[in-house]
Amino acid sequence: MPPPQRPRKTPASEAGGLRPTAFQFIAYDEVDSTNTVAKRLCAAGAGDRTLVWARRQTAGRGRLQRTWISPEGNLYVSLILRPKVPAREATALTFVAAVAVADAVAALLPDDAPVRCKWPNDVLVGGKKIAGILLESAITADGSLEWVIVGIGINVAAHPPASEIIYPATSLAAAGAAATVLEDVLDMLCQRLDHWLRRWTDAGFAAVRAAWMARAHELGRPIAVGCGGEPVRGVFRGLDEDGTLVIEGDDGIRRISVGDVLPNQPSTA
Ligand code: BT5
Numbered sequence: 001m002p003p004p005q006r007p008r009k010t011p012a013s014e015a016g017g018l019r020p021t022a023f024q025f026i027a028y029d030e031v032d033s034t035n036t037v038a039k040r041l042c043a044a045g046a047g048d049r050t051l052v053w054a055r056r057q058t059a060g061r062g063r064l065q066r067t068w069i070s071p072e073g074n075l076y077v078s079l080i081l082r083p084k085v086p087a088r089e090a091t092a093l094t095f096v097a098a099v100a101v102a103d104a105v106a107a108l109l110p111d112d113a114p115v116r117c118k119w120p121n122d123v124l125v126g127g128k129k130i131a132g133i134l135l136e137s138a139i140t141a142d143g144s145l146e147w148v149i150v151g152i153g154i155n156v157a158a159h160p161p162a163s164e165i166i167y168p169a170t171s172l173a174a175a176g177a178a179a180t181v182l183e184d185v186l187d188m189l190c191q192r193l194d195h196w197l198r199r200w201t202d203a204g205f206a207a208v209r210a211a212w213m214a215r216a217h218e219l220g221r222p223i224a225v226g227c228g229g230e231p232v233r234g235v236f237r238g239l240d241e242d243g244t245l246v247i248e249g250d251d252g253i254r255r256i257s258v259g260d261v262l263p264n265q266p267s268t269a
Contacts (some may be wrong), residue, residue: 022194023051023079032059033068034078035134035151041080042138042147048082053186060153062132063121069164073157074171075185079150079193083201087145090137091243092205094121097150099134099211100192105130105154107188108159108177116217119236121246123154124217127264128170130155154188167263209239218261223247227259236261243248 024047030035031054037115038052060068070076074132081093081229098117105123106115115137116124124196134151139213155171157180162168199207213219225247234249 022190023049025253026050026052027053028054030054030056030058030123031205033057033061033151034076035149036174037135038078038080038149038151039136042149046080048080050080052078053191054082054180061134061151063134068132069160070152070153070171071158073182075152075154075156075182075189076188077152077189080165081150081197083145083147083148085145087137087143088189088242089205090145090148091135092200093148093150094133095205095208095212095239095243096200097135097152097198098123099208099215100196101133101152101154101189102129102190102215103192104185105172107192108172108179108185110176113175115215117212117215118217119239120243120259122167125170125175127217128159129165130159130170130172130175144234145197154185154189156182156185166260205241205243209241209243213238218264224262225256225259227256230269231262232256233258 009124009186034052034054034057041050041052048157049102056072057070057076060070062068080248090110098121101123102115105125106113109115109125114126120130121133130207131152135148137148140146155169157171157173159171159174172185190265196208218236221236222233223236224233225245231252232247232249234254236245237248240246240255247254247256
């Protein structure tokens with residue numbers, strides 16, 4: 001049995017002026033994955049807006065069993081939510097998190113930093129991935145949403161070399177952030193998450209979608225989307241009402257709900 005992962009008892013009050021009312025913090029030095037810890041906490045009854053933070057992950061996860069490279073110095077959090085919405089609306093939270101992360105990253109970088117949201121779950125700076133989001137959820141026997149975990153990784157001090165990843169990466173430090181103190185990054189992220197969660201509740205997905213589209217990577221331009229088999233190619237037309245990607249190819253409009261926008265290749269057209 002691995003040794004138990006012990007939370008530190010200090011987080012919100014000692015972590016650089018975090019607003020203690022917005023989220024209930026549980027901080028760790030090292031975990032396997034903050035999403036995995038959050039799942040265990042959900043099973044033990046953790047409440048809405050519990051936020052798990054770890055300084056290191058030994059088994060950070062992306063989607064589809066991919067690895068999230070997680071050295072010390074970057075930010076790893078998982079937010080537990082218990083939203084009272086139909087289960088099909090949970091995917092909106094990927095976009096809520098993306099606009100919150102993009103806002104936070106933009107606030108920490110020079111004014112002209114090109115911060116973009118890449119469908120479905122990435123934030124880019126200058127075309128390089130600075131953050132990823134991993135949404136996991138559980139549905140009760142009667143079909144309602146039991147919990148959603150929004151896992152967020154932000155490269156603060158370091159990013160993986162090109163040889164280890166599919167999409168080029170960057171970090172706040174590499175992109176020119178004046179300060180890369182983790183507590184400051186976390187504080188900014190919490191402020192923007194709080195804001196966008198409220199917007200989603202008050203104004204619905206339309207408001208989140210509009211903010212996401214205003215920062216969308218490659219909107220109106222040719223993209224290739226990997227979703228099993230040959231990539232789907234066409235012009236990125238935006239998001240549907242539920243976050244589905246809309247792409248216009250030679251054979252008309254297609255909607256894709258699961259996949260990855262691939263790195264730009266030299267055009268074959
Ligand atoms: C993601 O998956 O981008 C979601 C990443 C979520 C990570 C957070 S950290 C806190 C919480 N706890 C977890 O265990 N996970 C969440 P995906 O779109 O599948 O992208 C994964 C791919 O990104 C990998 O296959 C690599 O190619 C690349 N990658 C891995 N580590 C990276 C990093 N630190 N920076 C940039 N790209 C990375």
